[in-house]
Amino acid sequence: MSEEATVLIEDTDGVRIITLNRPDRLNALNDSIMAPLALAVADAARDAGVGCVVVTGAGRGFCSGGDIKGNRAPNEATPETGGPTEQGHVRLRSHMETARLLHEMGKPTIAMINGPVAGAGIGIAGACDLRFAATSATFLSAFDRIGGSGDFGSTWFWPKILGSGKARELFFLGEKYDAPSALQFGLYTRIFADEVLREETLKVARRLAAGPRMGWRYMKANLNNAEDGVFEQHLDQESLYMGLSTQAAGRIHAALQKQKNGE
Numbered sequence: 001m002s003e004e005a006t007v008l009i010e011d012t013d014g015v016r017i018i019t020l021n022r023p024d025r026l027n028a029l030n031d032s033i034m035a036p037l038a039l040a041v042a043d044a045a046r047d048a049g050v051g052c053v054v055v056t057g058a059g060r061g062f063c064s065g066g067d068i069k070g071n072r073a074p075n076e077a078t079p080e081t082g083g084p085t086e087q088g089h090v091r092l093r094s095h096m097e098t099a100r101l102l103h104e105m106g107k108p109t110i111a112m113i114n115g116p117v118a119g120a121g122i123g124i125a126g127a128c129d130l131r132f133a134a135t136s137a138t139f140l141s142a143f144d145r146i147g148g149s150g151d152f153g154s155t156w157f158w159p160k161i162l163g164s165g166k167a168r169e170l171f172f173l174g175e176k177y178d179a180p181s182a183l184q185f186g187l188y189t190r191i192f193a194d195e196v197l198r199e200e201t202l203k204v205a206r207r208l209a210a211g212p213r214m215g216w217r218y219m220k221a222n223l224n225n226a227e228d229g230v231f232e233q234h235l236d237q238e239s240l241y242m243g244l245s246t247q248a249a250g251r252i253h254a255a256l257q258k259q260k261n262g263e
Contacts, residue, residue, distance in 0.1 A: 006033040007040050008058070014051040014209030015202060016044040023059025028067035029120050034095035041098050045105035051209030051216075054201060055102065055124060056112035065119020065142055066151070092151065099153035102127035104224065106217030108208045112201045113188070118142040123152025126161060129220070131187070132201045134194040139182040144174040160227050162186050212252075215245040 008019040018040050020027035027033070044053045057063055082090075102109045102124065111117075111125040113133040118140040125131050133139075143150050150171065159167040166186065169175075179191045192200045208216065218241035225234050 005036070007036040009040060011050070012202065013206045014049065015054060015205040016047065016050040016052070017054045017056065017202075018044065019056050019058050020063055021058040022067075023057070023061070025067060026061035026064035026116060027057040027059070027121075028064045029095070030067040031091070031095075034098070038095055038098045038101075041101045041105075045101050045107070051107060051211070051213050052205045053102070053105070053107055053109045054112050054205050055109070055128060056114055056198075059115070060136075061115035062111070062113045062117040062137065063119075063121030063124060064116055065121050068146060096123075096152050099123050099127040099157075103153065103157070106220055107213070108205075108216055108220070110201060110205055112197060113137045113139075114194070114197060116140070119146075119148075120152040120154070123150070123154035123157065126157030127153055130189045130204070132197065132204070133179050133182065133188040133191045134197045135179045135191055136194050137179045137182070137188070137191070139177040139187050141171050141174055143171060212245065212248075214248040218242075218245045 006021050008017075008021050010017040010019070018037070020029075020033060020037065022028060022030075022033055029037075041053070041055075044050050108130070109128040110130045110132060111128040113125060113131060115134065115136060116138045117125055118138075119142040122139065122141060141150075141154070143154075149155070155167075155171065158170060161167075162170065162185070170185075170187075177185060177187060179188065182188045183191050190200075222234070222238055222241060225237055229237070
C-alpha cells in the first residue's frame with residue numbers, strides 16, 4: 001500500500017498486521033480511516049491464510065479515539081437517509097463492524113498498543129482477545145471529556161473483561177492509566193519495553209497462527225458464548241466443538257506422520 005493509505009496491511013508467517021496510519025493525529029478515527037479499517041478487518045476474517053490478526057497504530061500512538069476536530073457536517077435530511085442523527089448512527093454503526101469482527105472472527109486477535117489509547121480506541125483494544133502494550137502506553141476512556149456514552153463496543157467489552165464495578169470506575173472516573181497501572185487494573189494482558197513490543201507480540205502471534213486453527217476457532221466461539229449464553233446450551237456447544245476440533249487435529253497429525261514417513 002502507498003504511504004498515504006490510512007490503513008496499512010502486512011502479512012508475516014500467517015499473521016495479518018493491520019496498522020492505523022494517521023500518526024499526525026495519534027491515529028484518531030474519521031471516515032477516511034474507519035471505512036478502510038472495517039474492510040481490512042473483514043478481509044482478515046475471511047482470508048484462510050490468516051491465522052492471527054494484530055492491530056496496531058503508526059507512530060507514537062495506538063488510537064486516540066474519534067477525531068472530534070475532523071467531524072464532518074451532516075447531509076441534509078431526506079426521506080431516504082433521515083435526519084442528521086439517523087445519518088450519523090448509520091455511518092458510525094457500519095464503522096463499528098471493526099469491533100464486532102475482531103471479537104467474533106474465528107481467529108485470535110491481538111491489540112499491539114504502542115502508545116496512547118483512548119475513546120473509541122479502547123473499544124478496538126477491548127474487542128481483541130489479547131492486549132500487549134508498550135511501557136510508554138497510556139489508557140484513558142475519555143468519553144466523559146466529550147460528554148459521550150461510549151462506542152466501538154467499549155461499554156460492552158470492558159464490563160466483561162474487568163467486571164461491572166471496575167468498568168464503572170473506568171468510565172465514570174475517567175482516570176488516565178500508565179502501562180504498569182493498566183496492567184494491574186486488568187486493562188492490558190502484558191507489557192513490554194517499547195523497543196521489543198513488536199518482536200514479543202509477533203512471537204506470540206506467530207505461535208498462535210501456527211497452532212490448531214480449528215481448535216482456536218471453536219475455543220473462541222466457546223469463550224464468546226460463555227459471556228452471554230445459557231449454560232446447558234454452552235455444554236451442547238462445547239461437546240460438539242470438542243469433537244469437531246479434535247477430529248480435525250487428529251487428521252492433520254496423521255497426514256503429517258504419513259508425510260514424515262514418506263508414504
